[in-house]
Amino acid sequence: MSSYQRLRSSALELFATRGFQATGIRDLAAGAGISLATLYHYMDSKEDLLVRLMRESLGRLNADARTVLAEAASPVERLAGLTVMHVFAHGLRRTETVVVDRELRALKEESRQAVVALRDEYEEMWGRQLADGTADGTLLVPDVRVTRLALLAMCTGVAYWYSEKGELDLDEVAVVHADLVLAQVGARRGSRQLRLEDLDLPPVAWFRELAVREERQPAP
Template sequence: MPKAVAARPAGDDQEATRIRVWRAAVELFAAKGFHGTGIRELADAAGLSSATLYHYMGSKDALLFAIMRSSLERLSEAAERVAVRAASPAEWIAGLVHVHVLSHALHPSETMVVDHELRALGDEHRAAAVELRDRYEGHWREAIDAGRAAGVFTAGQPTVVRLALLEMCSAVAGWYSPDGRLGLDEIAAEHARIALSALGCDPGVQAADFVTDLAQARELVAEIWQLRLPAGRH
């Protein structure tokens, strides 16, 4: 007798199932860690058999990498569009900060997985994820270098400042609450002010209108941060 094959949804149901798997993985990896989440637990959370889960996302390592890849690619896309819109290095940095803070505050589980589970990946996937991360961080490096070349930023240790700013903005995922005293726009604007100050930016530039004008950043995050699933297993 042939072995029973797990039923596979068709058409739109397949996409809905993939989204369900994705969301279950993000929440479990964020709450319990990659190594603390079992395949059966993940399949149960998605309402699937283990065999059907494998059909949609492959190995657990491949699923984690897919989450990281999607998030980092979205960050890079947003950073590229910020660079195009920015009229000055200060506006460029402010835009990067706004997008990073907003995306981390609004998608905390996904970004916490990306920020904390890199070491859980196998060697090949880890190397690819590091390359994507470095590509994104390169946008921050370029903005800071442009500001230093223009004499707008005077920080003596730009690499240290860049890494510190990224850590500061990423930390929002762990503490932001929509019920808090400050609104998200205020939080993002304050982070931009701190970033510009840390870079040695003139106080007059720090007070520019673009620091608190978050409309473009909100629109960008709303457009780009829609769930994007990989075409297949990796």
């Protein structure tokens, strides 16, 4: 693994665990196994590194979301698909998603806006399913906007409490969340509450694959 790769993953781990502000550049250098000065071959500044990691992460999340949307035919299925994908992404790529979620405030205005734009792009995909499903009557929510925020908060929470070392199985967590979401948005067939297993979606293993698929990392 190259120096940059080591820097990337240890920085994510540190930022996620201690927080960006609480992580010193000495920690970053030590984590990557390089000297303090060498660190600056791989980043312009600490903030620059953070921005880079955030953009990568959100870029990938958006790509995965688009992949999911292409696999699902209806708003309800798309919403469920996004949920499963989101849970896997936040459970398996814990560090980067936590960093994106928590460290926005550490950015200066300019870079913050760029990152927020990427995040909005993602959330817009969720919002559209809620709006579409409400429009065609396949789901029923009290308030589209509040519901979107509530669902995302719930699913993002996985990154904070799930651990691969724990006893919970992430496949199950994903299914549970999808079912919770379907219940929340009142997705029914006749009088019966729809569940993930009722939908025409790729199997859960497909979503797990998507989340762990290797991505070519851009050069420093």
